[in-house]
Amino acid sequence: MHVEDRQRHWPGQHYLIRLRAPDDYTAQRSYSLASDDSDPLVEFLVERLPDGEVSEFLADVAEVGDVLELRGPIGRWFRWDTYTPALCLVGGTGVVPAVSMIRAARHHGRSEQLRVVAVSRGPEDLPYADELARAGATIAHTRHEVGDRPPGPPAADELAPLLAGVELAYVCGSARFAGFAEDLLLEAGFSPEAIRVERFGVTG
Template identity: 70%
Template structure:
């Protein structure tokens, strides 16, 4: 359903239907969420863990799934000392039930109508995957362009799906396609700007700062850019 952005969400439960470890430091979960609400590309869910003594820990994770898909898909980066991410990667099993709340978010949301560019890095590619799947479902892949940056092909989440969608893939520590490794440049961003009205930046604080600088160098107005950063502390 287009343009449905819930403003109020309550805690619910999600049963783990599928669990994959694409890499030792990543876990992909697909959940069947009770009383699931429609979501827009770019929104996220919160997962809450509760100990027997009622101590709780919670963490937000962007949605990779599009709204039309039957399961809620999350990609979690396993962080050393991360209470939630280590549990999800090392302890949680298919069939387990988790406390979840979502979808959440109104700012970093693609309306599925506005021609947009997602400039994303590392696990910041996750909301771009939701956007790409939504665009494909609408049969309007022309509405979204993606430039995804990773250290190398092996560490870039959803690399194959991104490549199939026509995304531009760049690597900071790996030579590929005749391009020497290194950070993206304004010259690589400019060809993607024609006709774009909105820009989504997602990644680490360092990546977000770089991406915002590149867009500014290309003449993009700051008001057209929406930024979402992630980090170990959430």
Template identity: 55%
Template sequence: MAGGMDTTARRTLRWQAATVVGIRDEAPRVKTFRLRLERVSDHLPGQYYVLRLTAQDGYTAQRSYSVASAPDGSDEIELTVERLDDGEVSEFLHDVVVPGDVLEVRGPVGGWFAWTGDVPALLVAGGSGQVPLAAMLRYARDRGRPDLVRMLVSVRTPDDLYAGLDGPEVTVVHTRRAPLDAPRPPGRLTLADVAPLVRGGETAYVCGSAAFAGAATDLLAAAGVPDTAIRIEQFGPTGG
């Protein structure tokens, strides 16, 4: 997470049990895990939970995962996890965990990248960076304010686009393979993709790899978005 003040409440730093109540495939090598918590989640879109695994010998491993679901006042959240090669946590979640299993989590954590749902936002996602920004889009729709959000998603192929990321608020760019009816050929984001989505006065949220975040930030700046209005969340090659 880059910059800003963390508004995490002290109680969110306590570990709690999370029961797996559902698992679904989201994309190749990507699954979404629905968890029932011991207490109601009061997260904002863009925040994350830390998930911890403990082996019988006491060894622990933990990773942070953005919440994919919009706040709904319930005790359930969804975490979308990409399976990474040699990722000890993501491999365990994908290959071992089944509904009924109990995991440990703490959160929600983070304040800088969170969206309150009442101000305009431009969401720019690359790859697995779709997760927290999808939560923002879902929150806007749930509140009846989809007009607040414009979303630009960059994925390699149509198969890599997560469920629900369609509709008039969403523009999709394919970098490797595009559908036959796509409005542009495959290729990386350009200023022509970004500029039409900038209205002025919005906060831009960028999430993806370090390389993607850097390129997207440069394009946003070229399109007239002030540096102070850009918030970045980077996903590195670790975090498995």
């Protein structure tokens, strides 16, 4: 998506996309950025949700050339500076900010500063699966094997070695996943003050 007068964004930030009807009725949702700041366009992942006012429009109605209302980039708490050693523990469509962080780290030559653990039910439920694998992310499917790794969520003893030298942990996913991920980080001995969480759920 092309954004006029675009401001620089940091990996981990998001935009608010607002739809406006002819009668001035509006609906808006927040979408994390998948692109890094060096990309001339901004990239979002839109999960088409049943009865989702915004997602159904973006998936089924919007066309190239349409003009949308945007506000952003938004978010100071969850952004990553590309210098601080960090780990992303993300689930499902919550991988999007981790993808932005991977791309920014690669662009700036700082890939060693970032580790990613991505969790999903299976390969078909993990967006950007190939890109995550190429970046060296640890992938855990709860219902499928990944190489020699049996099905199941990551455990604290599996996570602990990845936290060595890490100063910040970013968690993104559903409310249920975020709660699991926070508990897992604490069980692995990570400081609660160094955990940044972005959770999402159904908007009523």
